[in-house]
Amino acid sequence: MISGLKGLLTTLRWLGKKPVTAQYPNQHLPVQHRYMGFPALLWDETGDEPFCTGCMVCVRECPTQCMTAIMHDNPNFTEGLSHRRKIIETFEINLNRCILCGICVDVCAFDAIEMSHEHELASFERAGARADLGLLLQQGRRYMKEESWEPASPGRNVAGIVLEARAKTAAAKAAAEVAAESKSGDAPANVKPQEPNLDEKTPLEGSES
Amino acid sequence: MTTEQQFETVDMMLNMGPQHPATHGVFRMVLTLDGERVVDVRPHIGYLHRGSERLCETESYGQVITLFDRLDYVANINNELAFVRSAERLMDIEVPERAMYIRVILAELNRIASHLLFIGTYAIDLGAMTPIMYCFRERERIQNLFEHVTGARMMHNYLRIGGVKEDVPSDFVARVRHLLSEVREGVEESDKLLTFNEVFLSRTQGVGVIDAATAISCGLTGPSLRGSGVPYDVRKDDPYEIYPYLTFKIPTGENGDCWDRYYLRVLECYESLSMIEQCLDQLEDGLIMAAGRRIARPPAGEVYVHSENPRGDIGVFLVSDGSDKPYRVKVRPPSFCNLVALRPMMKGAYVADAVAILGSLDIVLGEVDR
Amino acid sequence: MNVTLGEVINIAIALFVLFNLVTLVAITLVWLERKLLGRLQGRPGPTRVGPFGLLQPIADALKLLAKEDISPGSSQKVLFFVAPLLVFVPSFVIWLTFPVAENLVVRNLGLGLFFFVAFSVLSIVGLVLAGWSSNSKYAILGGFRAAAQLVSYEIPIIMSILVVAMLAGTLDFVEVVEAQEAVPYIAMVPLAFVIFLIAGLAEVGRTPFDIYFAESEVVGGPFVEYSGAHWAIFFLAEYVNTFVVGLLGALLFLGGWMWPFGPDLPTPAAAGLVLVKAYFLTVIIFWVRATYPRMRIDQLMSFGWKWLIPLSFAVFVAAACQLFYKWNPWTLTIISFVIMAVPVVIQIRRQRNPALALAARYAANAIVVQARPKPAVAAAMESESATTDAAPEGAGA
Numbered sequence: 007m008i009s010g011l012k013g014l015l016t017t018l019r020w021l022g023k024k025p026v027t028a029q030y031p032n033q034h035l036p037v038q039h040r041y042m043g044f045p046a047l048l049w050d051e052t053g054d055e056p057f058c059t060g061c062m063v064c065v066r067e068c069p070t071q072c073m074t075a076i077m078h079d080n081p082n083f084t085e086g087l088s089h090r091r092k093i094i095e096t097f098e099i100n101l102n103r104c105i106l107c108g109i110c111v112d113v114c115a116f117d118a119i120e121m122s123h124e125h126e127l128a129s130f131e132r133a134g135a136r137a138d139l140g141l142l143l144q145q146g147r148r149y150m151k152e153e154s155w156e157p158a159s160p161g162r163n164v165a166g167i168v169l170e171a172r173a174k175t176a177a178a179k180a181a182a183e184v185a186a187e188s189k190s191g192d193a194p195a196n197v198k199p200q201e202p203n204l205d206e207k208t209p210l211e212g213s214e215s
Numbered sequence: 216m217t218t219e220q221q222f223e224t225v226d227m228m229l230n231m232g233p234q235h236p237a238t239h240g241v242f243r244m245v246l247t248l249d250g251e252r253v254v255d256v257r258p259h260i261g262y263l264h265r266g267s268e269r270l271c272e273t274e275s276y277g278q279v280i281t282l283f284d285r286l287d288y289v290a291n292i293n294n295e296l297a298f299v300r301s302a303e304r305l306m307d308i309e310v311p312e313r314a315m316y317i318r319v320i321l322a323e324l325n326r327i328a329s330h331l332l333f334i335g336t337y338a339i340d341l342g343a344m345t346p347i348m349y350c351f352r353e354r355e356r357i358q359n360l361f362e363h364v365t366g367a368r369m370m371h372n373y374l375r376i377g378g379v380k381e382d383v384p385s386d387f388v389a390r391v392r393h394l395l396s397e398v399r400e401g402v403e404e405s406d407k408l409l410t411f412n413e414v415f416l417s418r419t420q421g422v423g424v425i426d427a428a429t430a431i432s433c434g435l436t437g438p439s440l441r442g443s444g445v446p447y448d449v450r451k452d453d454p455y456e457i458y459p460y461l462t463f464k465i466p467t468g469e470n471g472d473c474w475d476r477y478y479l480r481v482l483e484c485y486e487s488l489s490m491i492e493q494c495l496d497q498l499e500d501g502l503i504m505a506a507g508r509r510i511a512r513p514p515a516g517e518v519y520v521h522s523e524n525p526r527g528d529i530g531v532f533l534v535s536d537g538s539d540k541p542y543r544v545k546v547r548p549p550s551f552c553n554l555v556a557l558r559p560m561m562k563g564a565y566v567a568d569a570v571a572i573l574g575s576l577d578i579v580l581g582e583v584d585r
Numbered sequence: 586m587n588v589t590l591g592e593v594i595n596i597a598i599a600l601f602v603l604f605n606l607v608t609l610v611a612i613t614l615v616w617l618e619r620k621l622l623g624r625l626q627g628r629p630g631p632t633r634v635g636p637f638g639l640l641q642p643i644a645d646a647l648k649l650l651a652k653e654d655i656s657p658g659s660s661q662k663v664l665f666f667v668a669p670l671l672v673f674v675p676s677f678v679i680w681l682t683f684p685v686a687e688n689l690v691v692r693n694l695g696l697g698l699f700f701f702v703a704f705s706v707l708s709i710v711g712l713v714l715a716g717w718s719s720n721s722k723y724a725i726l727g728g729f730r731a732a733a734q735l736v737s738y739e740i741p742i743i744m745s746i747l748v749v750a751m752l753a754g755t756l757d758f759v760e761v762v763e764a765q766e767a768v769p770y771i772a773m774v775p776l777a778f779v780i781f782l783i784a785g786l787a788e789v790g791r792t793p794f795d796i797y798f799a800e801s802e803v804v805g806g807p808f809v810e811y812s813g814a815h816w817a818i819f820f821l822a823e824y825v826n827t828f829v830v831g832l833l834g835a836l837l838f839l840g841g842w843m844w845p846f847g848p849d850l851p852t853p854a855a856a857g858l859v860l861v862k863a864y865f866l867t868v869i870i871f872w873v874r875a876t877y878p879r880m881r882i883d884q885l886m887s888f889g890w891k892w893l894i895p896l897s898f899a900v901f902v903a904a905a906c907q908l909f910y911k912w913n914p915w916t917l918t919i920i921s922f923v924i925m926a927v928p929v930v931i932q933i934r935r936q937r938n939p940a941l942a943l944a945a946r947y948a949a950n951a952i953v954v955q956a957r958p959k960p961a962v963a964a965a966m967e968s969e970s971a972t973t974d975a976a977p978e979g980a981g982a
Contacts, residue, residue, distance in 0.1 A: 007413065007932055009407075009410075009412045010412055010414070012407060013408045013409075013876045014872060016407055016876075017625045017876045018872065020624065020626065021625060023627065025623070025624065025627050026352055026355075026628075027628050029632065038362045038363045039363075039384075040365070042366035069278035106367065106370070107281045107284075108366060108372055112277075342792055342796075342877070343877060344622070344874075345625060345626050345875050348627055408876070410940075411940055411941065414877050414879070414880055416936055416937075416940055417880065417881070417936075418884075450954070460956050460957060461956050462954065462956040463953075464951035464952065465952045465954060466947050466950075466951040467947070467951065467952065468947060469946070469947075470943075475947075478944060482947060482951070565881060566726070
């Protein structure tokens, strides 16, 4: 009897308390900062292109094989606006297969993919769960803005920083050679061209940062 | 005497089919009834078989962790811990201490969440519809913390071979301390509502009794075994991670009935709370990942590592052939082995007790069927 | 006797109004239960359909009526169709004699209490038929359980009603209420009220006595094969019966419209007072539903036969003695509390105290695993005491 009556009092006390329910969709509970929603591709403003080069590491490492990607030559590279030789052409994630594990983010070397905070992606179409590059970039931009996203390795991945660093080393090298040449009096041997030559191998910048 | 000779009764087969509100998942029990009493029970499993162990053979070690999350989908960190420990044993990796403390804190929080789910679902199996709401409210708090730390409420994919994925946020200790006080109140509330309730006592005491010898021979582990008086707990008998540095109690029962199994889990919630407090006090700065290769390539060999899941003794038998994918992963799921004890428990019980007994075993079909 | 056409028309109108009002009451009860259960559990309850979810029962009713009418192929079609009616009709017929105010009654019979008891038993037949005609194991199990439970708990209800009838000296509802002008019978025989409430819970099939259609076991019991409109009828009958228990409690034990304001209340206020008391008791019934687990069928039966029936006989004998020996009416209250204390004390000593002791034993006898000192601390201790330490710590595996 006693415990039953105590139980009755326990439930009665809840009448005075406010319900803990957040009534969706009027009230959306915010997700935490680290929340892993669906993946999204990120946009490099300085190069006006995605970070993603289509290297397919995430595609290979995905446990459910939910992504497909195709890369192509980067037109920005030939124009000297970016350090990425290849850039992503098509990228598709089958959101029905994605298990939101975050492995793609862990293995990406280019800070190109992040788990966005998207989790309300129900659609009315049968093929509505296929997210293409446009949608992924759009969600990526939203994520970058909302979370004030900073790349993990800017010295290696952000086009503007990389190109600036390369230009600086090139200028420093040219200046050093000019100085050496003026000292020794020899004709300049190999003047490094300002624009990167596709035939030459340029070392990967940013390895020091 | 003469009435028994005159009446020939036929035992009735009652199918508590895969779709049943009280079978905790897709589990089928075929009961043979003599009136209201159960004469025999035949469990049918396999409705949730997803081929996890076969998938492990074609996935790299990092991907296998996601599979282990989904085995016992209520105690994810404990499963991940079982697997990464087996890989670490094979690769002879020493995990930094801070990583171990973080793992144990999250594992014990997961234990509390799992036991809260047990209390809630057990109560509603028996007809009390309120404790489940209170318990899930507390689970929400714990899952919010998990989301804050690991990024996901349930399928965390947070533990890595050699440590954890990333360090905990800066407000981790403060948030966990606050959470502990809230969860303690919640557990006490459900405790007050249910544990000594007259109807609950009548429904669970003396029901589904299993003695220690039968329990051990059935391979029962976890709180169900401790309810029969056998003080076996992997954290005590084969300690791992930083459990040797914690002081905790292993409650054991005497009667081996449903009430013992239920109450031991409530007591374990309190024990886990105290363990987490000790971990928070002992937590120091340090590395969260052992130095080593990013791609796990254990040397050829095999290893069996077991740890204490909220449901019992989970074992992982890992066979490696030197490549970056396991050759074979065999899981010893506690719920699967606990189900063997269902038969001795159900002998002579009423049909209504069948639900109470199955609930008290606390099985999760994800790890029974894998 | 001759019945004029005017009388017939009056009665027809009264019945129609009664039917609608009772249905309306049942609908409000559906809303009240869901809202109350939600709030007790920390949820808001229905909020979407109409303001505060007030139109939720209408939505439920429409949904149920629009469903396809399925019956199992091997069921007895005629009985299958008739069973819900057999459950539903008595629930409404008994309202004929219930007074909501002194002159708000369809037909006040001199044998009102007896009429109620006689007709409420009819629904048991309906339940058993429902289980039988469904031709499904779960339904049959549920039907048998329902029959056993309901028949057993009729006795305590009848006994507690008889106690009231004895004290009032009449079987007429209106006179019973008028007899409570000074003191309601709950104060005079609280034990009879408690018995009535518990047995009423069992009669209606509410937790902790809802085993026969328990969702987690027989998944609906005798109702398992019914869908759509048939299920709606069972549903409605259950809520009407719940309110009947509340209304009877209000009339027989809480003083109806007489207490505490006396007989001079205007009719609407009197009706309102009765309804408030009835709703109050119904809320208590819902509150009990939210808190208690359900009893097993054999525990339920043994509780009914071994506890409730002897107690009801005890209070019956006590009331008879009080009337015969012309004791002070308040002796009945004291006797009631004494008798009520007996099962409480027995339960505490036989069940609660051993359980508390057991729990304390488990907590106290828990094996303590002591912490080992960490390597740095151990090394410091080692250098202090110059003794070799034990095996290296099992860090990492």
